[in-house]
Amino acid sequence: MSDIEDLDESEQLVERMLKSMERAYGFVPLVNQVLSERPEFFIPQVTLSKSVFNEPGALSEKERELIALGAASASSAEHCMMVHIKHAIRLGADREQIMEAMMIGSMIAMNKAQSYAFRKYNEAFEDKP
Secondary structure (H helix, E strand, O other), X not given: OOHHHHHHHHHHHHHHHHHHHHHHHOOOOHHHHHHOOOHHHHHHHHHHHHHHHHOOOOOOHHHHHHHHHHHHHHHXXXXXXXXXXXXXXXXXXXXXXXXXXXXXXXXXXXXXXXXXXXXXXXXXXXXXX
């Protein structure tokens, strides 16, 4: 197979993946829009993402979406939060579960910031009463 045929196959696969995302999300997330210009990055990332979020495993898809929502909350990733909220709702999560996932992520972010800040605080006052 020639490089041109490989490129054509990659471009077709990218188009199918983008259409699948649009059906699933109602839009194509910005990260995927940009990465789709580079199939060598886009295809492996989308394949890994599908494996992490959709393939059978120890956690249900709903649990995975709630974990992703907590991580997005901790990271202040507002666009990711909206995607994962929608998916969690679609998978049966209720308001309380979504709130708890966001609070857990927010607490982790706050504790991380405090841990860093208080270490610096202790360093600054190490030899002082």
